[in-house]
Amino acid sequence: MWPDTVEEADALSGPRGELAARTVAMPADTNPSGEIFGGWIMSQMDSAGMMTATRHAQGRVTTVAVTNMAFHCPVKVGDVVCCYTDLARVGRTSATFHIEVWVLRGSRGTRCKVTSAEFTFVALDAEGRPRPFVPAAEATA
Numbered sequence: 001m002w003p004d005t006v007e008e009a010d011a012l013s014g015p016r017g018e019l020a021a022r023t024v025a026m027p028a029d030t031n032p033s034g035e036i037f038g039g040w041i042m043s044q045m046d047s048a049g050m051m052t053a054t055r056h057a058q059g060r061v062t063t064v065a066v067t068n069m070a071f072h073c074p075v076k077v078g079d080v081v082c083c084y085t086d087l088a089r090v091g092r093t094s095a096t097f098h099i100e101v102w103v104l105r106g107s108r109g110t111r112c113k114v115t116s117a118e119f120t121f122v123a124l125d126a127e128g129r130p131r132p133f134v135p136a137a138e139a140t141a
Contacts, residue, residue: 015102017086021048025079025103036075041115042066045099048083053095053121056087056135061121064094069117079103088118093130096120
């Protein structure tokens with residue numbers, strides 16, 4: 001049977017990219033409704049993206065833009081939050097990564113796509129100025 005929605009299609013295909021970070025959602029990360037803050041999720045995505053971008057750029061990076069973010073389902077205390085990163089495009093001094101967050105409910109079992117977004121990172125030199133973003137694969141070729 002064909003999926004009826006984007007969410008159903010995502011659930012069938014699974015996460016896009018490499019697992020870059022994984023953590024457990026804790027009570028300290030909740031909002032007044034008892035669900036995990038969206039800002040906490042965004043922070044996890046930024047950290048995962050930064051680690052991946054740093055490796056690709058072979059040096060320091062900074063986040064300059066986040067686009068196309070939408071939340072599909074809530075995150076609950078005890079969920080295992082998994083961030084996946086996928087290099088989408090490389091510019092002269094920047095790179096954009098597609099980042100998805102999936103959770104495992106109750107630390108295992110049902111998997112749910114929480115959100116995705118495009119994060120753009122700029123490579124920085126020792127003085128904090130933009131420098132060419134040369135992906136690691138190109139630098140060794």
